[in-house]
Every structure is written in structure tokens, then in C-alpha cells.
Amino acid sequence: MTSIDIAAFKAPSLEDFERLGRVALDGLPAEFKTLIGDIEIRVDEFPAEDALEELGLESEFDLLGLFQGVGLAHASATGYTGxxxxxxxxxxxxxxxxxxxxxxxxGAVVSHVLIHEIGHHFGLSDDDMEAIENAAD
Incomplete structure (x- = not known):
């Protein structure tokens, strides 16, 4: 029987998650990344309380990711100043x-969450993305 050093196991850190997100983003097709433009990936333990309230969610475990900013569908109408x-x-x-x-x-879960949030950047709703995923399955 092979021994395993259980003491060496630990949960991935915030930095590990940021690297997973960056790997997922870097793995997207070049044309897609060009459309995304400069987008920051941030990692936190849990969503902020105001984000949960705004989305009508009761548990901090109900939100895996969040797009924050001005999506492409609204970018030209709002301008870029400030x-x-x-x-x-x-x-x-x-x-x-x-x-x-x-x-x-x-890695697959982080990639899925990242791509889902990029969908919001493109102006897609959760229903739009669910329909696309169902059609792809």
C-alpha cells in the first residue's frame, strides 16, 4: 500500500484561482479575446452582500462568478471616460x-464560470446562455 502525505493537501488559494482564470482566458480563441478587450479577473472568497441583494440571492454559495462593468452592447452608449x-x-x-x-x-468549473461571465460582457442573459449550452449538448 502506498502512503500519502495527507498533511500536504490544501485547498487552492485565491492566487491559484486567479491563475486558473488566467489559463482559461488565455486558452480562448484569439478572435474571441480581441472582442473581450482588457478585462480584469478578480478572485474573492465570497460575493459582496450588495451583489447578492441586487441579484435576489439568499446564499453566498449561490453565486460562482460575476461580470461587473459595461458590456459590449452598452459600451458605445456610455462612453469610456472615468x-x-x-x-x-x-x-x-x-x-x-x-x-x-x-x-x-x-479547471473545467473555473473555465465554465469565466466563459459564462464573458457571455454577460457580450450582453447575453442567463437564459440566452442556457439555451446556447443546451443546443451545444
């Missing part, structure tokens, strides 16, 4: 919770 950069938030603890309950790699 606005914050577009961001995608990845929430470590809710993603880890989801991952523990599903048969996917952590």
Missing part, C-alpha cells in the same frame, strides 16, 4: 463547493 475597467469576479468558496458536488475538474 469608468472602472470591466471585471470578472470568481468566488473561491462557492466554486469549491460546486466542484465538490460535481464530477468535473476544478
Amino acid at each position: 469608468r472602472l475597467p470591466n471585471r470578472i469576479w470568481l468566488y473561491r468558496r462557492p466554486i469549491l463547493d460546486y466542484w465538490a458536488e460535481h464530477d468535473e475538474t476544478l
Whole structure:
């Protein structure tokens, strides 16, 4: 029987999640990345309380990621002066919770969340993206 050093195992850190997000973003096709433009990837343990309230969510585990900024559909109407950069938030603890309950790699879950939030950047709703995913399956 092979021994395993259980003490060496630890949950991925916020920095690990940021690297996973960057790898997922870097793996997108060049044409797609050009359309995205400069977008920040931020990682936090949980979403902010105001984000949960705005979305009508009761649990901090209900939100895996969030697009924050001005999507492409609205960018020309708002102008670019004085606005914050577009961001995608990845929430470590809710993603880890989801991952523990599903048969996917952590990288695949992070990639899915990132691409979902990029869909919001393009102006797609959750219903739009669900229809696209269902059609692809």
C-alpha cells in the first residue's frame, strides 16, 4: 500500500484561482479575446452582500462568478471616460463547493464560470446562455 502525505493537501488559494482564470482566458480563441478587450479577473472568497441583494440571492454559495462593468452592447452608449475597467469576479468558496458536488475538474468549473461571465460582457442573459449550452449538448 502506498502512503500519502495527507498533511500536504490544501485547498487552492485565491492566487491559484486567479491563475486558473488566467489559463482559461488565455486558452480562448484569439478572435474571441480581441472582442473581450482588457478585462480584469478578480478572485474573492465570497460575493459582496450588495451583489447578492441586487441579484435576489439568499446564499453566498449561490453565486460562482460575476461580470461587473459595461458590456459590449452598452459600451458605445456610455462612453469610456472615468469608468472602472470591466471585471470578472470568481468566488473561491462557492466554486469549491460546486466542484465538490460535481464530477468535473476544478479547471473545467473555473473555465465554465469565466466563459459564462464573458457571455454577460457580450450582453447575453442567463437564459440566452442556457439555451446556447443546451443546443451545444
